[in-house]
Amino acid sequence: MFTQQQVVKLKVGEAGVIFDGTIILSSVYHMQEECWATTVARPGYPEVTERLKVNSSVSCNFGDLYEVRLLTANSYEVTALVTKLPLMESAESIFNTSYLLNSAEKGEAFTKEEAEVLKRQLDEMSVQIVKIITQVNKVSELTEAQNDYLKSAFNMLHEKLDTGSKESWRQAAYGVLASIGCTFMPDLQTTQSLFQMAGSYISSVPTMLLGRG
Known part of the structure; x- marks a missing residue:
């Protein structure tokens, strides 16, 4: 890929x-x-x-x-x-249609509340990604090196929520998911499924924020 x-x-x-x-x-x-x-x-x-x-x-x-x-x-x-x-139009559209990420002004950072909710969503997303990887590759668990790879990637996304702009985080998140897809997924179809799952976690953030109000 x-x-x-x-x-x-x-x-x-x-x-x-x-x-x-x-x-x-x-x-x-x-x-x-x-x-x-x-x-x-x-x-x-x-x-x-x-x-x-x-x-x-x-x-x-x-x-x-x-x-x-x-x-x-x-x-x-x-x-x-x-x-x-590879840039996949269907996968990239998940980020392009995210109100949270695309309504931002240039250089706009996440609020404390937005970052907190996204961090929780990232934690849940990483668990689901491991399940998907093991299922599609028909293995019971990931190797230590594979777990370290994923942990490093999601730690970076956590840190960028506190230090970067919404646009830079969007770019980093797309890159991380594309990299995971290319590294672990056997074909384009399963990679697109990975993006769709990740997109559901990101797109639900505004609703979750409203629920906290």
Whole structure:
């Protein structure tokens, strides 16, 4: 299901060009926080910078959707996996029609109440995703590495609810679900089912907020 993937090694502080100049990638080490400020850019689009640790990722919608995952890193060199993810119109429409995400002004953050409800929805969603993955792949449980992968992805979405804008969270959530679909789902149909399930959790948030009023 992947359209393109490339593993790239970069010297910290230097830029690398990927996919024949389509993507420009660079990373800077932050010693105190033990993370790497990773910048992803594509000509004609605003660049995206995210502080990453090993096995964490950032998703960027540059017309095409890309995921950059840090595989290994130290103070002088990083290795990253850059994946061009498929954009599925039916799956993306779930996010495009979400009132909570698309009624926002540019740069608007989530309210405390919105973030609290979405966090609870994310927790329930992650449980359902594990059930779907095990069912479609006919396994009784996930491996430790697979569980760590999912935990890292949903922890990132939790953190972005408190620190990012609604638009950046929407982009990150789409990227996480597309990445999970490509990693765990055997075909496009099951990936679309994954998005539909996730969309039901997100679209129910405004109603839940009204119920708290």
